Amino acid sequence: MLAAPQLPERSSREILSDYPTWALRAEQSTFVYFELFVDPKGNVQRCDIVASAGNERLAKQVCTMHRRTKMRPAVDANGEPTYGKRRDEIKLVLPDTELGEEVSNLxxxxxxxxxxxxxxxxxxxxxxxxxxxxxxxxGLVEACAEKNGDRSAYSEAACTFFQDDRFAIETGKEGTPVSYVSEVSVEFAVEQPSG
Structure with missing residues (x-):
């Protein structure tokens, strides 16, 4: 089944142990929306921050934490491990602080x-x-499916919409273009009447 790379399940104790001491002392919180590019062995090749709010220094720590993480690699349409890309968000929040309250709602x-x-x-x-x-x-779409493997009118419509789009060309360690599986979030929204 076609699948993007997956983050391992982590306990809140493990996540809290990664929370930098300086950030705890300074009562800092952050929200980070980031993108990971993962090789077929589950190693994070690249972590890019797409958007963040709250403490910027703490936001940069999120990529540092994820670069050490071993992931379940992406699986291509043939069931083979492949390169993969996924976007995710994380909140490092200290509750009962002004910044923590602000970040927790993002x-x-x-x-x-x-x-x-x-x-x-x-x-x-x-x-x-x-x-x-x-x-x-x-950079062209070779296969497309709903993340959970279901087929719905939504996934059919979205896959049809993207079939002629060109996505980023990614390269492996050797610098040559590679095929990869990307997880993409799509929202269907009812058009608002104009005027």
Missing amino acids: KANAQYQLAVKSLPPEDGSRKQISLAMQIGRD
Whole structure:
């Protein structure tokens, strides 16, 4: 089954042990939306901060923590381990502090928003899904599926929308382009009437 790299399950004790002492003493909190590029062995090759709020120094620590993390590698459409890319968010929050309260309410938006005329009543005016997309060496989508393996009208529509798009070309350690699986968040939102 097509799958992006997965972070290992970590206990709150493990995460707290990574919380830098200086940040605890200074009552600092941060929200970080980051992107990881992982090799077929589960090693993090690159960590980039996409957006952050709160303490900037603490935000940079998030990538330092993740570079040491061994991940479950991405799996391509043939079931083989491959390069992978995923975006995720993390909050390092000290509750009962002003900055902690501010940071705890933050959430990253979906990477892509698709406007639609309507959604089923049970979904309200917004519906978010996650896709796993296999991107070829040329940046084109080679395979696309809903992250959990389900097939729905949402995943079919989103995969169709992206089939002719060109995504980032990624390279392996040798500097040559590689195929990779990327996890992409998509939000369907009902168009608001103009005027």
